[in-house]
Amino acid sequence: MYKLESPAKINLGLWVLGKRPDGYHEIFTIFHTISLHDRITIKPSYTQKVETSSPLIKSEENIVLKTLQKFEEWTGIKPEFEIFIEKNIPVGAGLGGGSSNAATVLKFVNEFYNSPLSEDELFTLATQLGADVPFFLKGGMALGEGIGEKLKFLEKSFSEDIFIIYPNIQIKTSEVYSKITPEMLTKKEDIHIIDSLLDDIEKLMEYIENTLGKIVEESYPQVKEVLNTLRFMGYKPVVSGSGSSVFVVGTPTEKVEKICQFKGWKLIKTALK
Ligand SMILES: C[C@](O)(CO)[C@H](O)COP(=O)(O)OP(=O)(O)OC[C@H]1O[C@@H](n2ccc(N)nc2=O)[C@H](O)[C@@H]1O
Numbered sequence: 001m002y003k004l005e006s007p008a009k010i011n012l013g014l015w016v017l018g019k020r021p022d023g024y025h026e027i028f029t030i031f032h033t034i035s036l037h038d039r040i041t042i043k044p045s046y047t048q049k050v051e052t053s054s055p056l057i058k059s060e061e062n063i064v065l066k067t068l069q070k071f072e073e074w075t076g077i078k079p080e081f082e083i084f085i086e087k088n089i090p091v092g093a094g095l096g097g098g099s100s101n102a103a104t105v106l107k108f109v110n111e112f113y114n115s116p117l118s119e120d121e122l123f124t125l126a127t128q129l130g131a132d133v134p135f136f137l138k139g140g141m142a143l144g145e146g147i148g149e150k151l152k153f154l155e156k157s158f159s160e161d162i163f164i165i166y167p168n169i170q171i172k173t174s175e176v177y178s179k180i181t182p183e184m185l186t187k188k189e190d191i192h193i194i195d196s197l198l199d200d201i202e203k204l205m206e207y208i209e210n211t212l213g214k215i216v217e218e219s220y221p222q223v224k225e226v227l228n229t230l231r232f233m234g235y236k237p238v239v240s241g242s243g244s245s246v247f248v249v250g251t252p253t254e255k256v257e258k259i260c261q262f263k264g265w266k267l268i269k270t271a272l273k
């Protein structure tokens, strides 16, 4: 029996640079893993089974199943494990839960069968599973370009406390990207300043924004309410990825805890890692 931790991520800023012919968008983002994680239990077996603790995820659609199938396509080896995922990462929250599970299992299975896939092959296979998957092969802090698969992993990462508010709604990433219009695009040269702020979280937070977050705020009143509540309290909240979760650097006051309880929002205290 093997037990693996599958970390969540937040996007410390996300800008959309353009739209590609294949419908995907060129982005610039700063990925950062956090200590919030799913727990994956893997048992070698005579069959292949993937289950989770979340009713929101249909077994047959689990990205981890797709990961095992792709691994077999690429290597000819049929991975036979019973996998159970204890979901602590809220689903459809912009925290990369599924992508993290896929990368964590892909890395394990490749090592279990004595690494038939090279690191480059792992990254290519991961990209085919989803734009966020390659980042989770290493984690930490990374600049993401392309569709998010062109990664520059940074030596340094942050360890500050953050808190996340999840308003219990799942948001489909494709829906958010489909609302991108030309005037929402950013020129890469206009965000060069970011490169000089990568070792100062306070300064970085002054500049970061999330283009997808602006769309989510306008399309989902529940997220808008979370953002305005936090702004009213003097925080600088940022939507992670395509939402619905919102993060703030720091620790929540009792007042924040009370409001989350009253509103029925899920408050997660965690840290950059
Ligand atoms: C929003 C982020 O989570 C930020 O990290 C990622 O950009 C999205 O990563 P992801 O959820 O793994 O995305 P995928 O599952 O690969 O793509 C879901 C859908 O999002 C849209 N998509 C995704 C990534 C990207 N750079 N451009 C896009 O337009 C596409 O319509 C795609 O069909």
Ligand SMILES: Nc1ncnc2c1ncn2[C@@H]1O[C@H](COP(=O)(O)OP(=O)(O)OP(=O)(O)O)[C@@H](O)[C@H]1O
Pocket: 052, 056, 057, 058, 061, 062, 063, 064, 085, 090, 091, 092, 093, 094, 095, 096, 097, 098, 099, 101, 102, 132, 171, 173, 241, 242, 243, 244
């Ligand atoms: N193992 C999994 N864990 C979570 N979601 C999964 C998993 N497998 C499939 N899914 C599906 O993937 C979709 C996105 O789930 P996920 O939790 O990764 O969203 P997310 O946190 O918004 O991810 P991202 O930040 O990459 O957009 C959901 O509709 C969910 O049902």
